[in-house]
Amino acid sequence: MINSGLKALSQNLADRKISSVELTRAYLERIDAHNGAVNAFITVDAEASLAQAKAADARIALGDAKPLTGIPIAHKDIWCAKGWRTTCASRMLENFRAPYDAHVIERFNEAGAVILGKTNMDEFAMGSSNETSWFGPVKNPWDQERVPGGSSGGSAAAVAAALTPAATGTDTGGSIRQPASLCGVSGLKPTYGLVSRYGMIAFASSLDQGGPLARTAEDLALLLDVMVNFDPRDSTSLDRPEEDYSRMLEAPLNGLRIGLPREYFGDGISGDVRTAVEAAIDEYRKLGATTVEVGLPASELSVPAYYVIAPAEASSNLSRFDGVRYGFRAEEYTDLLDMYCKTRAQGFGAEVKRRILIGTYVLSHGYYDAYYLQAQRIRRLIARDFSQAFEQCDVIMSPTSPSTAFGLGARMTDPVQMYLSDIFTLAANLAGLPGMSIPCGLDSAGLPVGLQIIGNYFSEARMLNVAHLYQRQTDWATRMSPVAAS
């Protein structure tokens, strides 16, 4: 059962082969047995999960079930879920119980899904290795000496370790795709504006976007059906007609034009990654696709532009954590200013402080034009490159990450090296385009390699189709991590 996709689980629930309570209990037992090894969950609340499962069973009995009714889903601990501890993996929110539901959580609740727990992440989603969490690093289920990627590392590891059938994540610069790649699962960051950010703790508001992680593209489509929804409470939520994201899954790929950006296949990628990604592209040629080389010259500047824009927005967003209305407050202080400074010094970890300082600096008097405005102009150039590329192709493919999972601690002392891990994923966030990562091979050490697929705005259904047919043709998505197999 734990290897089944969401469709099969849903069918089994409908056929009463298993109840939601039994299914939820099975996953809770797996979490109990294996979470110690991978540290993918920050909070598990069996009682709350089982109460939801019981309600789901009653709904199934009434014949009122929707596709995800009764299915346990883990949520990145960045989403507020009423009554659940919601920490954002920070000491600042260590004991914060959300007084309301995020829009996405509301949608899953309405669909009858079960909240299985809250997953570990980089603190405030700032990181590419899940090592900045106040609750300790997540270990990669394929090799526990290695990182799972970040920032949705707990969600990716939980899916890869079969501790949950699916999970939610968020992606500001690659935080769904890079951990999906490093953990050998599928993950999708939708077009900016499709998934409401209401109740999603903000990092960089013009880049943040929620999305699903699961084993297969077929599962991602079902999750997206629930997650994508207009929400007037998020001023950037897009009011568009509802879509069925599974509708194109089986469409043939004859004539699909794949753009291969020459800048993404340069010297920086490891040999094994290149081999796996090129083999995947060959597979697509067999499926009837053609390839064309495209240029994304400004993408080279996505790292500098991102590390101005994201910290600038973060420094503003995170100013709300002042020890007054919620969250941590330092125990000792002399006056109000001292209370703010000590609360924030003790409540935030090193990476979060670093980004707040970068953001404060680039927005400060005398530097705004040179840094912030210049980064926004570069952002425009990056978006333009993509719109030109999409005149020649339907999707763009590249490695998701230049390397497979790196060792725990290997890049923690060098932020520049860490930031460069996201070199292929940042541009999609800056342009607001949808991007996904699917497993496409293993390296010589047996670690997963991810293929990144970037589509044009609102082309998620087509991207899922592109991913799905590959996943029917190959078995990379069904390969199990050692933890999942135990």
Add this chain to the structure above:
Amino acid sequence: MSLSLDEVKRVAMLARIEVTEAESAQMLEQLSGVFGLIEKMQATDTTDVEPMAHAQDVVARLRPDKVTESDQKDLFQSVAPAVENGLYLVPKVIE
């Protein structure tokens, strides 16, 4: 561009984050590395390029000026570090 220790301390104060001498020195080293990376974008000529603040060209939606939320003050204050009589407590600001 090179950052100075004083600038790191000034920015930390603007951001309301207390930093020790040792932390400032370490921060200086790491931020200098990051700004080395960021500087690469200065070489690009962006004259006449309109800054892009957002991925979608959306305009702020307006809504009728009506009360839509119920009063949940007690619930929201239940997560605050210090409250009394419905007020958030902070150290004395005015003598």
